[in-house]
Amino acid sequence: MLKISNIRIPAEKGLSYLPEACRIILRLPGLPDDAVRPLRVSVDSRRKGDVHFVCSAAVRAENEEEILARKTPGVAPYSEKVWSFPYKVTKPDTRPVVCGMGPAGLFAALSLAEAGAPPVILERGRKTEKRCLDVEKYWETGELDEDSNVQFGEGGAGTFSDGKLNTGVNDERIPYVLRRLVQFGAPEDISYSAKPHVGTDMLRRVVAEIRRHLLELGCDIRFENKLTGIYTENGELRAVKVSSPEGEYRLDCEKLLLAPGNSARDTFRMLHDSGVYLEPKPFAVGVRIEHLQEDIDLAQYGRAATLGTLPASDYKLAVHTKEGRGVFTFCVCPGGKVVAAASERGGVVTNGMSEKARAERNINGGLLVSVTPEDFDGLFGGMEFQEKLEKAAFLAGGGNGCAPAQLLGDFLSGRASAAAGKVKPSYKPGVRFCDLGDVLPDFICRAISEALPEMDRKIRGFASPEAVLTAVETRSSCPVRIKRDESFQANIRGIFPCGEGGGWAGGITSSAVDGIKAAEKICGSMMKGDRK
Ligand SMILES: Cc1cc2nc3c(=O)[nH]c(=O)nc-3n(C[C@H](O)[C@H](O)[C@H](O)COP(=O)(O)OP(=O)(O)OC[C@H]3O[C@@H](n4cnc5c(N)ncnc54)[C@H](O)[C@@H]3O)c2cc1C
Structure with missing residues (x-):
């Protein structure tokens, strides 16, 4: 495979000109369109009289060695680096619990389930299909459901968003997150656009697809189930208290991945009252x-x-x-x-x-x-x-x-x-x-x-x-952070705060990445059989 960098395409030609630009650069008039795959596309509009796309592309050609020998500027060999979740674990006796089905919780649950430890997932809001009706009603009438709205419900805060996926963080898991989103139905262009965006219409379908996959993997998803308390012993988590339409119950839990987003004010207050360390930010x-x-x-x-x-x-x-x-x-x-x-x-x-x-x-x-x-x-x-x-x-x-x-x-x-x-x-x-x-x-x-x-x-x-x-x-980011150490655990061992609500990420992609990292820590601790 070859990579061509810094391909400049004038705005008048449009992005569909990319294969032709590659044919010209490589001097391969017979190169088929499907041999060209965009790797990165941005728009340079700094000079208003010369607005153009700047692209890089991967190209599959028959005579790659010969092409490389020509030393054409911007043309180099290319091989794809693909990150994948690094753990496989034995299904634990007590399931891990994931609190929150936003990007952090969803990607953490996906990672845990695919690694062999399908979690119980607690989500205070409703599933996307019902949540959309609750949100539409609020927008039409002003009548708000406090547990099913733009902040709370399956998919988390970003479900009714622009679905922008660019992030200030640099992490090898980002292409993985984008690839998985494409697998679940997001548009292909998010994997190469310099400013990837899914759109709320597509994001809602992607979230529902992820749910179907989680259920197939054996996750126990509980909508309208809110984490309302924790039970601890000697500074370690033993169980969580959950409020559901059927009443309150206790769920045994040794590993809680806590991804409640930045609007869960009642949850922050409960955690503080339960002795979990938080700090203002x-x-x-x-x-x-x-x-x-x-x-x-x-x-x-x-x-x-x-x-x-x-x-x-x-x-x-x-x-x-x-x-x-x-x-x-x-x-x-x-x-x-x-x-x-x-x-x-x-x-x-x-x-x-x-x-x-x-x-x-x-x-x-x-x-x-x-x-x-x-x-x-x-x-x-x-x-x-x-x-x-x-x-x-x-x-x-x-x-x-x-x-x-x-x-x-x-x-x-x-x-x-x-x-x-x-x-x-x-x-x-x-x-x-x-x-x-x-x-x-x-x-x-x-x-x-x-x-x-x-x-x-x-x-x-x-x-x-x-x-x-x-x-x-007011809700662009979280005003508090739940403290965690390098093992991603709070002072109460067994609690793994992550995502935007933990105060450890900002935005859809960085929250998803943080959720994956927290799942890695949980799997790592399961393999060691300890809580360090
Ligand atoms: C309208 C809007 C537009 C946005 N647009 C973008 C954008 O285009 N790009 C971008 O990167 N970011 C955007 N954001 C921000 C982005 O949505 C958040 O950064 C991201 O969703 C945070 O992910 P998270 O998983 O940490 O938390 P959240 O997505 O907030 O998810 C937390 C989940 O936990 C649940 N929960 C909370 N407390 C409890 C509890 N006690 N028990 C059970 N469940 C609980 C909530 O119901 C929620 O579903 C937008 C946010 C909003 C509100």
Whole structure:
């Protein structure tokens, strides 16, 4: 196999030109299309007059040695490195328990089951099919189910998302995670795109496929079963307490993989009360900002935006304010919607979601300000701050699930908005225009106001007066971390915190990777027969 790097394809030609580009580079006019496989594809739009794809590709050719002897720049031998889960174990007498079916819990359960130790899986929410109905109802009526919503239920927090899979971490397990997702029905392009994204429509089907596979492997999946307590002896886990529709029960458990996500506030409080060590950590809060997709495309791609060959554009912006706060865009959803993502009644939380096609009129992104444990008192000070903001947003939205919103121009001038301009807010059940200065603390408003003009210098039109700000975005990351040591165990031995809720990952892919790593530690400890 050969690898060709740095293949530049002009935007006008489109990505379908890749096989032809390989034929030209290798001087192989007869090379069939299916001998070419993209390895990485990104869009370079730094020069608006010369927007192009930058690709690398694997190529299968008959005379590879001869081709390599020509020493064509960018052409090299290629062999694929494939990571696989490194353990096989004997089925233990007491099954491991996985708490949470988000990316961390799902990939941990998959790893444990395939290694020979199919776990009991506790998930407080419902299975995807039912969960979708609960979420739709909330978006239509404002009536929230506190255990089945955008945060809780099969697939975890990212199920109603854009399904972006890029991550800041670098780990050999990432291609494995992407490959497994493709196996379960995700689009093939996630394995080579520099900015892979599944889309909520496809992600829901992938999650259901993973569930079917877990059941075939002998996992015992218990929906609407919430972890509510732990039983310990001499600092070691002995059992867990579970609340279910049939009542509360005790389940023997020596190894608990704890992946409850960043919104499980009751679970964090229960763990703390049970003697598990937690610590506060930095996180961020802010608003969703919404623009017309065509305006951002024009700013990012110039005239190439109208060619129809480029993906919906996105952005990534960060500013450091004079007061020392980071203001940054987060979880940008091109061609998507702002979604209601609360998990507690009496609160409003915003986030973003797109389908695979990213074909909606608006693009939205989190516009967040960093906060640190020094901003608050106590272990749960950050969590209480989130709760307070969510309640303030609920009241400012009118107390019926609608979110408070303001036009960006009015936000910068400090006056309440009355109605939308050219950007129609996508949040359902709806928004109530107001002055977000009445919802957000001054230091957050100051930081956003200082950052917006700076961001506008990087993307023209980003601070357009008609852009819509919808509040509040509070759940971008976890305000606490469950402490763990190098064996991935908490101070109570047998508890393996992982994923975003453990405070050890952020985002779908890094949470999945962390879940796999925790499963490796569990299998390793099973093989040693100890808990060290
Ligand atoms: C709307 C939205 C859009 C997002 N978009 C993206 C994106 O595009 N890309 C990206 O990388 N990230 C995105 N994220 C973030 C991403 O979803 C999370 O980082 C990721 O899901 C964290 O994975 P996790 O497995 O650690 O936790 P979660 O996915 O939060 O899963 C935790 C699970 O545990 C369950 N649970 C909690 N407590 C208990 C308990 N006591 N007992 C039993 N079960 C329990 C919950 O119901 C939940 O299903 C988005 C999040 C949201 C809300």
